[in-house]
Amino acid sequence: MVESSTRSTFWRGFWAGMPFTLAVSPFGLAFGVLATEAGLNLIEVMSMSVLVIAGAAQFTALSQMQENAPVIVVLIAALAVNLRMAMYSASLAPYLGPAPFWKRAVAAYILVDNSYAVGVAEFEKKPEMPIAKKMAFFIGCAIPVWFVWYIATFAGALLGKSIPAEYSLDFVVPLAFLAILAPMLKTLAHIAAALTSIIVALTLSFLPYSLGLLIAAALAMAVGAEIERRSGLVKS
Amino acid sequence: MNYSTAEIWVIIVLMGIGTYLIRFSFLGPLGRWQMPPWALRLLRYTPVAVLPGLVAPLVLWPAATEGVPDPARMLAAGTTLLVGYFTKNVVASILSGAGVLYLLSYFLG
Numbered sequence: 194m195v196e197s198s199t200r201s202t203f204w205r206g207f208w209a210g211m212p213f214t215l216a217v218s219p220f221g222l223a224f225g226v227l228a229t230e231a232g233l234n235l236i237e238v239m240s241m242s243v244l245v246i247a248g249a250a251q252f253t254a255l256s257q258m259q260e261n262a263p264v265i266v267v268l269i270a271a272l273a274v275n276l277r278m279a280m281y282s283a284s285l286a287p288y289l290g291p292a293p294f295w296k297r298a299v300a301a302y303i304l305v306d307n308s309y310a311v312g313v314a315e316f317e318k319k320p321e322m323p324i325a326k327k328m329a330f331f332i333g334c335a336i337p338v339w340f341v342w343y344i345a346t347f348a349g350a351l352l353g354k355s356i357p358a359e360y361s362l363d364f365v366v367p368l369a370f371l372a373i374l375a376p377m378l379k380t381l382a383h384i385a386a387a388l389t390s391i392i393v394a395l396t397l398s399f400l401p402y403s404l405g406l407l408i409a410a411a412l413a414m415a416v417g418a419e420i421e422r423r424s425g426l427v428k429s
Numbered sequence: 430m431n432y433s434t435a436e437i438w439v440i441i442v443l444m445g446i447g448t449y450l451i452r453f454s455f456l457g458p459l460g461r462w463q464m465p466p467w468a469l470r471l472l473r474y475t476p477v478a479v480l481p482g483l484v485a486p487l488v489l490w491p492a493a494t495e496g497v498p499d500p501a502r503m504l505a506a507g508t509t510l511l512v513g514y515f516t517k518n519v520v521a522s523i524l525s526g527a528g529v530l531y532l533l534s535y536f537l538g
């Protein structure tokens with residue numbers, strides 16, 4: 194009885210995660226195409242998608258690599274984009290913390306923007322759900338996006354080989370970034386952080402090794418956080 | 430792109446390990462540690478702090494034109510941003526930006 198209801202919770206999660214495949218597949222496809230056009234081979238493209246599963250960070254690494262940035266700069270820029278996941282991890286810990294170690298280790302691998310958003314919304318609604326069901330729901334809601342990310346990257350990498358270079362596909366990378374970015378501009382604090390990032394990055398673009406970008410990102414985070422703190426003080 | 434095979438693999442593997450450790454942090458070894466509110470606030474802004482600074486030079490000084498500003502690309506970027514902001518639809522925003530770019534490059538030569 195318990196087992197079958199855990200299973201139905203898994204499927205409930207699965208269907209809750211399904212709509213996100215529509216948003217994720219074009220990114221995976223675009224990543225596969227562009228990474229191939231940039232000169233990565235099929236195994237390298239697929240390894241990155243399997244090991245990293247994070248679109249924004251993968252595009253970041255790719256654009257830094259196209260500029261021939263030093264390896265350490267590619268890594269810092271890509272991992273900086275993924276730092277937000279520490280926040281996801283911290284925010285899921287109260288719900289998934291009681292689960293066995295190996296299940297938490299698996300959950301961490303498939304912790305992406307979409308599974309976090311779906312999972313945390315469900316747990317906030319039903320905090321009394323037993324831990325086994327919470328974990329089943331979380332794994333379930335991550336699976337569609339997880340597999341579609343692999344498949345879409347693979348299809349993109351195959352496609353990339355057959356698309357001639359003169360289609361100015363290079364510009365799809367910035368467009369993909371902007372499409373990820375636009376819905377994130379939810380509050381004044383987010384918009385201020387984005388503007389800070391643009392102004393500082395352009396002003397410091399003469400610095401070597403994308404150092405300007407790293408400085409811009411650090412300042413922009415501080416601006417966003419400070420505005421949020423002040424507006425929070427006003428409210429309370 | 431001008432990397433040795435070994436460098437490419439270093440990037441892929443370390444990105445994978447680093448990203449996993451970030452994801453596992455509080456679900457795993459740091460589970461008993463409570464992140465201070467100011468740290469959570471800072472982390473909330475990482476994507477909007479990194480991505481705009483990354484995109485801005487790509488839009489203003491595109492590699493394809495060897496860094497010469499290109500009105501078609503700027504308008505395409507603006508279109509994607511606006512459509513994305515108002516519709517929150519990823520496919521629609523990329524396609525509308527790409528549509529603007531191809532139309533303008535066709536008419537402007």
